[in-house]
Amino acid sequence: MSRLDSVIRRLTAQRAGLNWAAEQLGDAPGDVLELGLGNGRTYDHLRSLMPNRRIWVIDRNLNCHPACVPSADEFLQGDADAMLIKLSEGGPRLSLAHYDLGTGVKEADREISKVLSPLLAKSMRPGGVIVADQPLFGFEQLPEPSEIPEGRYMFYRQLQT
Numbered sequence: 001m002s003r004l005d006s007v008i009r010r011l012t013a014q015r016a017g018l019n020w021a022a023e024q025l026g027d028a029p030g031d032v033l034e035l036g037l038g039n040g041r042t043y044d045h046l047r048s049l050m051p052n053r054r055i056w057v058i059d060r061n062l063n064c065h066p067a068c069v070p071s072a073d074e075f076l077q078g079d080a081d082a083m084l085i086k087l088s089e090g091g092p093r094l095s096l097a098h099y100d101l102g103t104g105v106k107e108a109d110r111e112i113s114k115v116l117s118p119l120l121a122k123s124m125r126p127g128g129v130i131v132a133d134q135p136l137f138g139f140e141q142l143p144e145p146s147e148i149p150e151g152r153y154m155f156y157r158q159l160q161t
């Protein structure tokens, strides 16, 4: 597979996963979190899918496309661990989170997701859905939607507590 094919497959899986998650949510209450703004592509997709939901955004940098700049009151700029703690001060408000912090260095990404998973869990509503580019810890893992190849993107649900 060429690198172009690989990028296309990754982005296609990402879009299908976000579409699936928004459908799962339906009318259930709760906010959304984009964890890893980057260029703003998936943030833009999330807000097009759910224009009436509050979408929190965490990134240490603001380097996105000018059309995808989050509003100042919903953008938590800083390291993900500190910003997740800050977000959790508002209680478990999220019904959907997109975790997209991967660097491509598998072991390092895994160590980070081990630290961040319990911090993210504090903001998730019971039954909330998480779509992730990395394996996460402490959530119920869900099967991939049928159109997504196994292991390419990961799906989780916050345990009912």
Ligand SMILES: C[S@@+](CC[C@H](N)C(=O)[O-])C[C@H]1O[C@@H](n2cnc3c(N)ncnc32)[C@H](O)[C@@H]1O
Pocket: 035, 036, 037, 038, 039, 040, 041, 042, 043, 058, 059, 060, 061, 078, 079, 080, 081, 100, 101, 102
């Ligand atoms: C893969 S990019 C996100 C791509 C984005 N979702 C998009 O569709 O354009 C990862 C982003 O996560 C941010 N990031 C990575 N690790 C982070 C950390 N520990 N704390 C805060 N931001 C982090 C990087 O600055 C980068 O912008």
